[in-house]
Amino acid sequence: MTTSSNLVYLIALPLVSSALLILLGRKADKWGHLLATLVSATAFGIGVMEFLAMHTRTGAARAATQHLFSWISVGSFNVDASLLLDQLSICFVLLITGVGTLIHIYSIAYMSHDRDRRRFFAYLNLFIAAMLLLVLGDSYLNLYVGWEGVGLASYLLIGFWNQKPTYATAAKKAFVANRVGDVGLSLAIMIAFAQFGTVTFEGVKAGVPHASGAAITAIGAMLLLAAAGKSAQFPLQSWLGDAMAGPTPVSALIHAATMVTAGVYLITRSNYIFDASSTARLLVVIVGGITLIFGALIGTAKDDIKKALAASTMSQIGYMILASGLGPVGYAIAIMHLLTHGFFKAGMFLGAGSVMHGMDDEVNMRRFGGIGKLMPITFATFGLGYLAIIGVPPFAGFYSKDKIIEIAFNAGGTKGWILGGATLLGAAITAFYMTRLVVMTFTGSKRWDEKAHPHESPILMWLPMAVLAIGSVASGFFFNSGNSLVNWLAPVLNSRGVEGGAELMKPIVVSGLALAAVVIGVGIALTKYRSNVPIEAPEDVTIFTKLARKDLLQDSFNEAVLMRPGQKLTAGLVKTDTNVIDGLVRLVGAIFIGSATALRRIQNGYVRSYALIMVLGALALIAMIWVVTL
Amino acid sequence: MDISNYLYLSALLFTIGAVGVVVRRNAIVVFMCIELMLNAANLAFVTFSRINGNLDGQVASFFTMVVAACEVVVGLAIIVTIYRSRRSASVDDASLLKR
Numbered sequence: 001m002t003t004s005s006n007l008v009y010l011i012a013l014p015l016v017s018s019a020l021l022i023l024l025g026r027k028a029d030k031w032g033h034l035l036a037t038l039v040s041a042t043a044f045g046i047g048v049m050e051f052l053a054m055h056t057r058t059g060a061a062r063a064a065t066q067h068l069f070s071w072i073s074v075g076s077f078n079v080d081a082s083l084l085l086d087q088l089s090i091c092f093v094l095l096i097t098g099v100g101t102l103i104h105i106y107s108i109a110y111m112s113h114d115r116d117r118r119r120f121f122a123y124l125n126l127f128i129a130a131m132l133l134l135v136l137g138d139s140y141l142n143l144y145v146g147w148e149g150v151g152l153a154s155y156l157l158i159g160f161w162n163q164k165p166t167y168a169t170a171a172k173k174a175f176v177a178n179r180v181g182d183v184g185l186s187l188a189i190m191i192a193f194a195q196f197g198t199v200t201f202e203g204v205k206a207g208v209p210h211a212s213g214a215a216i217t218a219i220g221a222m223l224l225l226a227a228a229g230k231s232a233q234f235p236l237q238s239w240l241g242d243a244m245a246g247p248t249p250v251s252a253l254i255h256a257a258t259m260v261t262a263g264v265y266l267i268t269r270s271n272y273i274f275d276a277s278s279t280a281r282l283l284v285v286i287v288g289g290i291t292l293i294f295g296a297l298i299g300t301a302k303d304d305i306k307k308a309l310a311a312s313t314m315s316q317i318g319y320m321i322l323a324s325g326l327g328p329v330g331y332a333i334a335i336m337h338l339l340t341h342g343f344f345k346a347g348m349f350l351g352a353g354s355v356m357h358g359m360d361d362e363v364n365m366r367r368f369g370g371i372g373k374l375m376p377i378t379f380a381t382f383g384l385g386y387l388a389i390i391g392v393p394p395f396a397g398f399y400s401k402d403k404i405i406e407i408a409f410n411a412g413g414t415k416g417w418i419l420g421g422a423t424l425l426g427a428a429i430t431a432f433y434m435t436r437l438v439v440m441t442f443t444g445s446k447r448w449d450e451k452a453h454p455h456e457s458p459i460l461m462w463l464p465m466a467v468l469a470i471g472s473v474a475s476g477f478f479f480n481s482g483n484s485l486v487n488w489l490a491p492v493l494n495s496r497g498v499e500g501g502a503e504l505m506k507p508i509v510v511s512g513l514a515l516a517a518v519v520i521g522v523g524i525a526l527t528k529y530r531s532n533v534p535i536e537a538p539e540d541v542t543i544f545t546k547l548a549r550k551d552l553l554q555d556s557f558n559e560a561v562l563m564r565p566g567q568k569l570t571a572g573l574v575k576t577d578t579n580v581i582d583g584l585v586r587l588v589g590a591i592f593i594g595s596a597t598a599l600r601r602i603q604n605g606y607v608r609s610y611a612l613i614m615v616l617g618a619l620a621l622i623a624m625i626w627v628v629t630l
Numbered sequence: 631m632d633i634s635n636y637l638y639l640s641a642l643l644f645t646i647g648a649v650g651v652v653v654r655r656n657a658i659v660v661f662m663c664i665e666l667m668l669n670a671a672n673l674a675f676v677t678f679s680r681i682n683g684n685l686d687g688q689v690a691s692f693f694t695m696v697v698a699a700c701e702v703v704v705g706l707a708i709i710v711t712i713y714r715s716r717r718s719a720s721v722d723d724a725s726l727l728k729r
Contacts, residue, residue, distance in 0.1 A: 605725030607660070611651045 002057060004064035007083040007136060010046055010093065013039045015129035021122035032118030033111075036125045037104040043128065044097035051090050062087060062491070065138060072141075079199065084138035088492045091335060091485075092135040092258075092265060095342050099257045100128050102464035106350055107249040109460035110357060120160060120247065127153035131258055135265060139200040140189045143266070147185060147230070150259045151178045157254060158246040170242035177239035181229015185266075188222035191215060205272040213277065220273050220280025224287060227263025231317045234290045238554040240314050241298070244306040248353030251306060256313050256349050257342040264320040264338050268331045271493050275327060284325025285415075289422045292318030294552060296429035300436070301548030303537055304363045305352045308437050309345070312389070315426060316341050322419065323404045326411055331493040332486040333403045336479050340396035343471030344388035350465045351382035355441060357461065358454040365440040366535050367449070372442035374454040377462045379442045381469035386438050388472035390431040390518050393511070396476030401427060403480075406510040424517050431521025439529045447535050636677040643670035657709045657719040664705075668698045 017039040021032045028035070054062050063086035072079040085093070104124060111117040130149025137143040159171030193199050195215045196207035208216060227233065232240035243255050254260070267274060267284060274281050295315030302308040316337070323334035356363060358375055372379035388395035391402060405427065409420030448454070456462070479485040537549075547553060602613070643666055650663030672691040679687025713719050 607721040607724075608652050608655075611648075615648050615652065 002061050002064045004050065004053075004066050004085065006046055006050065007064065007066040007085055008068060010043050010097075011083075011129050011132045011136065013043055013129075014125040014132070018122045018125035018129060021118055021125070026118075029118050033104075033108050033121045036121035037101065037108065039125060040097060040101040040104045040128055043132070044094070044101045047090070047093040047097045050085060051094060054085070054087070054090060060491070076197065077193070079139060079141050081142060082138040082200075083136040083142075084201070085136060086492050087489050088265075088269065088335070089135045091339060091489070093132060095339055096128060096131050096135070096258050099342055099346050099468070100124075100253060102467055103249045103253040103346065103350070106252075106353070106461050106464040107247075109458050110249055110353055111247065114247075116160070120157075123153055123156045123160070124250075124253070127157065127254060127259070131262075134262055138202070139198075140185075140192060140204070141199050143269075144185060144189060147226075147262065148182065150254070150262065151175065151182065151230075154178070154243070154254050154259055157250040158243045160247055160250070161245070164245075167245040170239075170245035174239040174243045177236050178229050181226045181236055181263075184222045184225025184229065188219045188226065191219050191222065195219075201269065204270075208272050208276050216273055217277040217279045220270075220277045221283055223266055223270055223273065224280065224283055227266050227321065228287060229263075230266075231260050231263030231321065232291075232314050233263065233287050233318065233321055234294055237291060237294065237314055238551065238558055240310050241307050241551060244304070244310050248306065248349060248356060251310070252346045252349030252353065255310065257346040260313060260317055261320065261338045261342070264317065264324055264334055267321065267324045268334055268493060271324075271328070271331050274325070275494065281325050281327060285322050285411075285419060286325075288318045288320070288322030288325055289419055290318070291315065292322060292426040293422055293429070294318070296426050296433065297544075297548050298551050299433035300429060301545050302433075303365050305355065305365050305368075305437065305441060306349070306363055308365070308433060309349055309352060312430065312433065313341075313345055315430065316345065316389070319401065319404050319423065319426065322423065323407065326407050326419075328494050329407050329410075330404075332489045333400065333407060335489060335493075336476075336485050337397075337400035337404060339479065339485075340388065340400045340472070340475050343468050343475050344385040344396060347465055347468030347472055348382055348385040348389070350461070350468065351378050351385065354378040354457040354461055354465065355454075357457050359448060359452050362448065362452065365437065366533060366537065367447055368441045369444045369448070369533065370442070370446040371454050375442075375456050377456055378465065381462070381465040382442070383438065384469040385472045386434050388476070390434050390522070391427060391514055392518065393515075394477055396472050396474070398511075399476030399480040402507070402511050402514050405514055406507055409510060424513060427514050428517035428521040431518040432525045435522045435525035436529050439525060440533055444529075444531055444533060447533065633677065633681060636673060636680075640670045640674040640677065643667075643673065655720045655722055657712070657721050660721055661702075661705055661709065665698065665702070668694055 014036075017035055021028050021036065024032075050064070054064065063084065065085070066083045068081040068083065070078065071081040104121070107117075107120065107124065111120050114120065127150060130146050130153055132146070134143055134146025134150060137146055155171050155175045158174050159168050162168040162171065189199055192204050195211045196204050198204065198207070225236075229236045240255060240260070244251055246255070274284065292315045295311045295313070295318055299308050299311035299315060302311055320334040320337050320341070323330040323337065354375065355368065355371060355378060358371070358378075359368065362368070384395070388397040391397045401423075405420060405423040408423045409416050411419055550556065602609075647663045647665075647667035647670060650666065651660050654660050654663065672694050675687040675691040675694070677687075679685060679691075709719060712724055716723055
């Protein structure tokens with residue numbers, strides 16, 4: 001372990017900048033966005049410096065720590081606020097600050113007409129700070145602070161245009177769904193503390209071999225619940241589609257590239273727990289497998305370009321979760337797909353934002369068509385991201401997604417066939433819905449109103465898209481050449497490459513199958529959507545399309561199973577409160593009022609009746625004494 | 631003569647007084663009935679003093695007399711004041727305290 005004194009600036013700079021922008025208010029309107037972008041770029045610079053410094057060190061000395069202060073100290077329970085920058089965290093630091101800076105630059109232009117641009121940048125910086133704390137914390141409790149911080153930033157940014165009630169509701173929905181996951185994380189931390197007496201990654205890792213299997217499985221399941229909440233995985237996936245209410249740069253940064261992948265980070269960071277429990281691993285692959293198909297199916301029917309991309313994000317994170325559930329062979333692959341996905345999906349979201357920018361915030365793809373000629377740079381960058389996500393060689397997605405399909409097939413036995421089949425099917429559906437999206441938006445005949453005047457976006461917007469497009473093209477090859485990413489992460493993730501002997505399928509076979517799936521998906525989409533796309537969504541569609549349009553009934557399910565019984569429960573509790581609890585209180589009051597009303601009659605003001613009562617009282621007293629002494 | 635006859639007389643006087651307080655309306659009569667009850671008690675004190683052969687009861691009766699004298703002064707003053715303001719000495723008329 002090396003100690004470093006620079007790590008704190010990664011978090012402190014954006015945090016201070018965010019506080020400044022909020023506290024100074026309108027005074028900072030003129031230069032707020034510039035400060036925020038500068039701070040984000042500085043954080044990226046620090047990240048790059050740390051990365052280079054880490055490269056010069058070898059072995060165990062690569063990881064750097066920084067002790068900030070003693071946070072909690074109660075008896076034998078000590079939590080330090082310490083930062084840990086190891087091979088895994090640095091990947092995230094570079095992704096967050098790098099993509100973050102590009103999106104800051106993009107937002108300067110995208111949000112230039114919004115009078116609250118400064119507040120937007122304050123929230124963006126808050127997000128950067130919280131996300132960096134999430135990946136830099138050296139214990140689950142430090143991670144938890146960042147975890148809640150990104151949740152807050154996500155809530156604030158989804159509801160950034162909260163003057164629209166539906167947007168405010170979407171923000172609330174995201175917050176509540178995340179809260180369910182957060183309960184999982186806090187439970188995992190509590191179980192970890194009860195079992196190991198510590199909540200640092202190192203301490204928990206050291207304690208795992210001595211702990212009971214049930215406890216490990218419980219921690220794993222709770223961590224998975226947390227990951228499902230933050231990463232929009234089944235069964236907590238429903239918030240991500242509505243989260244598209246936020247400004248498009250937010251969707252690109254938070255709901256595609258970084259925050260939603262925090263669940264994958266959590267699982268890969270806790271690899272020692274999942275290595276020790278096959279049950280927990282099985283749960284993880286089940287959740288990942290369901291979500292990757294679920295998201296892909298939703299993506300096929302969405303006409304809202306951002307919602308289609310959101311469904312795609314859900315599906316791609318399903319791939320990552322599935323990979324991380326496959327054990328040591330999968331962790332590094334999951335991170336690789338996370339990084340490549342960070343490039344191409346952020347790039348495509350920015351592309352969608354660019355299209356919306358040119359089309360007066362129209363999001364319905366049925367009203368697009370033929371935009372490619374008018375927005376050539378957007379089309380080109382989006383197209384590169386598209387080729388990357390469907391997995392065409394040699395673009396980034398080809399390397400990362402094919403690896404996932406490969407290790408899924410090689411998981412062994414029936415499980416391997418099911419998982420491999422699911423990932424392959426997912427690849428075909430991905431190719432279908434992405435082709436549909438690109439064809440409907442950029443090619444074909446124009447279907448927009450005469451009022452719209454599509455035009456290419458300014459350089460501040462297309463430059464970040466171009467940089468991300470380069471990442472979509474090259475990152476996969478770069479990460480994969482000589483297994484560089486897998487080897488780089490190996491000390492943290494205990495990862496190893498796919499073993500040659502136990503392979504069910506050779507990489508070349510998998511690539512062939514995956515390409516065939518992609519060709520089928522693209523072919524179907526091309527024949528269906530190349531021309532004659534109706535402006536109104538057709539109503540005479542199959543039941544499956546109807547279901548997919550309704551997000552496979554996820555909201556109806558939540559409403560029927562959780563919301564309505566919940567409402568009935570609260571209504572029942574309110575009734576119990578008013579009738580039973582308040583009833584008892586009111587009964588006591590009524591008894592006293594009633595008896596007082598009755599007793600008040602005695603106080604009639606006549607001296608003789610008081611005298612009579614005194615006489616009777618005295619007689620009663622005498623009678624009592626007489627009886628007692630008798 | 632049997633000394634317990636004094637006690638019977640005392641009980642009789644007390645009862646007459648008590649009934650008078652309860653049933654009469656005229657404040658002066660009620661007041662006199664109270665005096666009658668006090669004196670019945672005094673008679674009982676003196677009788678018991680005689681029976682027990684010591685002076686405790688007689689001393690107590692002196693206290694009663696002093697208190698009764700004071701009470702007469704205050705009580706009559708109240709009755710006279712009420713009579714002046716209301717032109718009535720009926721105790722039932724002075725029933726305003728209940729409100």
